[in-house]
Amino acid sequence: MGRIDGRVAIVTGAARGIGRSIALMLASEGAKVVINYQSSEAAAREVADQIAEMGGESMLIQANVSDSEAARGMVKKVLDQWGRLDVLVNNAGITRDKSLRKLTDDDWLSVVNNNLNSVYYCTTAAMPTMIEQKFGRIINISSYVGQAGNFGQANYGASKGGIIAFTKTAALELAKYNITVNSLAPGFTLTDMLSKVPDNVQDQIKARIPMGRFAMPDEIAKAVLFLATDADYITGQQINVNGGVYM
Numbered sequence: 001m002g003r004i005d006g007r008v009a010i011v012t013g014a015a016r017g018i019g020r021s022i023a024l025m026l027a028s029e030g031a032k033v034v035i036n037y038q039s040s041e042a043a044a045r046e047v048a049d050q051i052a053e054m055g056g057e058s059m060l061i062q063a064n065v066s067d068s069e070a071a072r073g074m075v076k077k078v079l080d081q082w083g084r085l086d087v088l089v090n091n092a093g094i095t096r097d098k099s100l101r102k103l104t105d106d107d108w109l110s111v112v113n114n115n116l117n118s119v120y121y122c123t124t125a126a127m128p129t130m131i132e133q134k135f136g137r138i139i140n141i142s143s144y145v146g147q148a149g150n151f152g153q154a155n156y157g158a159s160k161g162g163i164i165a166f167t168k169t170a171a172l173e174l175a176k177y178n179i180t181v182n183s184l185a186p187g188f189t190l191t192d193m194l195s196k197v198p199d200n201v202q203d204q205i206k207a208r209i210p211m212g213r214f215a216m217p218d219e220i221a222k223a224v225l226f227l228a229t230d231a232d233y234i235t236g237q238q239i240n241v242n243g244g245v246y247m
């Protein structure tokens with residue numbers, strides 16, 4: 001018996017990195033998992049194969065969640081096929097790092113669309129079913145950069161800070177339906193996103209982390225699993241999983 005047997009979970013951006021770990025962890029506890037991807041089809045299939053190997057069930061859905069119609073279409077497909085939706089993990093995200101002096105309007109809009117607007121589109125698409133069910137767990141992946149700021153990440157930090165603010169209002173409005181909404185703010189985590197940062201900058205970052213190392217994606221996924229399973233009375237919060245880099 002898993003801790004969330006039979007629950008249906010959508011994980012956006014689940015083919016790689018943190019999203020992949022979240023999808024595998026939720027599946028290992030019995031959830032039926034929607035593996036959303038945008039471009040990484042082969043990697044998404046590998047995640048589905050791994051879930052099948054552990055005896056679990058998954059569904060692959062290609063959708064660009066920064067497009068409202070695509071995000072809503074994804075939720076509709078899940079409801080058509082599985083008839084319910086219990087857990088939504090808004091994980092998909094991108095970076096386009098530049099100092100403000102070099103940032104273009106496109107850099108700004110693209111990051112805000114992919115990271116923040118996607119959370120609004122997926123949440124509002126998922127809400128009606130969760131309200132009807134009187135159950136829902138929405139977990140929004142923010143970032144420590146949304147709390148502390150970071151050089152060259154004004155667009156990313158604004159999108160991630162926006163997620164934290166959005167989470168609080170959504171939590172207030174949905175609490176009476178037994179829907180909790182929380183944000184999880186990872187610190188620097190070993191994924192493709194971090195590997196784009198030059199090695200010398202990675203070393204400087206590491207020196208600022210009290211625990212002296214980057215997070216592994218599974219360490220973020222464990223906190224998501226907690227919010228999805230055992231956190232019935234926690235809502236509107238930010239859970240920091242960051243090795244102490246921001247306290």
Ligand SMILES: NC(=O)c1ccc[n+]([C@@H]2O[C@H](COP(=O)([O-])OP(=O)(O)OC[C@H]3O[C@@H](n4cnc5c(N)ncnc54)[C@H](OP(=O)(O)O)[C@@H]3O)[C@@H](O)[C@H]2O)c1
Pocket residue numbers: 012013014015016017018019036037038039040041063064065066067091092093094114118141142143144185186187188189190191192193194
């Ligand atoms: N790594 C870190 O240090 C760190 C720290 C704090 C917060 N975070 C946050 O954690 C989340 C996951 O990051 P990661 O490090 O795992 O990044 P990653 O390895 O670059 O993976 C990002 C994932 O997001 C998906 N994605 C991006 N835009 C999408 C869209 N419009 N529609 C659907 N999927 C989309 C990508 O899908 P495809 O590959 O299919 O295109 C990919 O699977 C992000 O929100 C990120 O901001 C990461």
